[in-house]
Amino acid sequence: MAVNLLFPEAAALTPVVGIRLGAACAGIKGRDRKDLLVIALAQHSTVAGVFTRNRFTAAPVTVARAHLANGSCRALVVNSGCANAGTGEQGVARAMQVCEALGKLLGCEASAVLPFSTGVIMEDLPSERIIAALPRCVEGLSETGWLEAAEAIMTTDTVPKAASRVIEIGGHKVTVTGIAKGSGMIRPDMATMLAFVATDATVATNSLQNMIEHASQRSFNCVTVDGDTSTNDSLMLIASGGSSCPEISSTNDDGYASLCDAVTEVCTELAQMVVRDAEGATKFITVRVEAGRDERECRMVAYAIAHSPLVKTAFYASDPNLGRILAAIGYAGIDDLDVTALQVYLGEVLVATGGGRAPGYKEENAQSVMDQQEIVLRVQLNRGRAAVTVWTCDLSHEYVRINSEYRS
């Protein structure tokens, strides 16, 4: 059911010098499905990350955050099939066991390993099976393992998600490649959005952290499927230093801006892939709110529209039922909003102005926009200069079916 989302070609994923990936079947998701991934990093790689703000933080997030604060990082280990969330203290202990086992195999401290999990919440992590499968991941480590890696972290995803950009900084080739998983912020048994992006540039940790926060604000934080924020969401950015381009040690350095753009582009492409492959999605919807006083109020309006079950079912039905959009704008929470001053456009069709239906509006014009798979909805608040874009999908029978089926 994915909306305009093709299976990625391995050749389109540029290896990142200094980053090796290896996947294996640990038997968590079931036989013959790869569910374990190791990402090994060249020495002196820097790592930055942003994590879920859910207070029910999964155990691996707690551990990864602590290990990241330590500084030196040599490997990431990711399992799918079990989220290790809502598992209390023993969940942390099991995540630590996995870090220790991988540290031994790679000859590094356990604290140099960052663990990640995605899958069923409130189930114990099968750490023994994971530890048993780690040697096979390590044996298979390769710089060309990106597509296989994208497959190993899938849960209910129907298509693996990966993207690359190659740019030049000071005459040196620099690569950015990333993978992501997620198809619903949470799935009954299959929780979480995870994304791992790597570049071979040399970037100081502080600058890398700035870069990933910039990119996440403009990519993963702009998508919504069902408004549910997972316990495990993590986005990691790794800089291996494998490229010969000069080090970027501050946000003012040459190359920071263009690398930041490339990282943001890869993150945006991955985030949009998550929405395109969202549970039950039949349409890819861009909600753009313009001319607001600040980004905060634009975001409130964009999310009120993107989270409304009534708006989402109308898109599913290809029904230009515009009253629902007006109602969502109205309850978005802008207390002094003048609804007579705003305009709503569906594609290029002006549908609402002056507090009501636009003069000359013809339903057949809105209908022809609604019939498409890719729809842009634009709201002009006409009270300032800020703008925000959010990507979402429709709410279909398939979403209810997927999410109401018994965990199997």
Add this chain to the structure above:
Amino acid sequence: MAVNLLFPEAAALTPVVGIRLGAACAGIKGRDRKDLLVIALAQHSTVAGVFTRNRFTAAPVTVARAHLANGSCRALVVNSGCANAGTGEQGVARAMQVCEALGKLLGCEASAVLPFSTGVIMEDLPSERIIAALPRCVEGLSETGWLEAAEAIMTTDTVPKAASRVIEIGGHKVTVTGIAKGSGMIRPDMATMLAFVATDATVATNSLQNMIEHASQRSFNCVTVDGDTSTNDSLMLIASGGSSCPEISSTNDDGYASLCDAVTEVCTELAQMVVRDAEGATKFITVRVEAGRDERECRMVAYAIAHSPLVKTAFYASDPNLGRILAAIGYAGIDDLDVTALQVYLGEVLVATGGGRAPGYKEENAQSVMDQQEIVLRVQLNRGRAAVTVWTCDLSHEYVRINSEYRS
């Protein structure tokens, strides 16, 4: 599909002395369906109300609010089938025409008439048809018209909603009777929650306003179907003075507390009826959040759970998928929440404690609660003494079907 909701018996609805109701077919909803209601009030009746906070306020809400501020009120006029929302200035003009026509028939000022509408958004109000049908409403005015009135304001409701309480104040019989409509905060074409409650007590306007705000906070403001707030939501409380009980002129007066309780009970029963008849509902779910620091944070947690599409589809599937509930608690927005200190109960089954699954938890116990039609979910935050209860329903295939069908 209504959950444990019976068709009300006309005999169970106690007339309110001084309040007469008359309904007719104006041809808005289609032939042979009553869609117009007039409620005529005895002279010197007092009226109070609470209205939607949606910024896309419907035209009748704008007019009703202004007329209510004028003071003297002699009649309410309600149409279903057209919400007169998102209709700009001409929407206000059409609502005024209806008030003027009814004022002439009843011999009162147009400003003593409060208009209400529910139905399709962004369609012009067929005021001519309404005005033509008003004489039939007025001819039929009767104190026993409550059930017919409840039917006239229905849109996608499957069952008319009405409730009565009879109490004694200082040895005098006092009646509270009310009607409501709504089955989804918004429906594609059929918008809005409306409720009208009347008592024959004599109550000063200020005290009446206090009473309706108290009652609405504990009833209609505690229910959610899909989180969409309508453009037309209105709850009105009328005191006719038809009972011989002494006037209640302040909140300290004898009788205020017991009348306020009775009004709150009628409002709660009506509000729960709206959830029981919600679009596609198969379960009635009570979410109770206890031991919070204040009501605000209890409400945040209760609504995070009650609005989560993932929690709602799990209830639909009778799946004790408790990770989804933990995740919703985690993202509710309490920054300093200690998830290891809270408990989650499904019915009487302790499901989560210490940040994870409760020791001794057995899925079959949770399953037997999930299999029921009426479910109580209780979260103990263990950080204070405040508590909040919210009523909601599940998210079913039928909800998507109803809301994605083309407007017909």
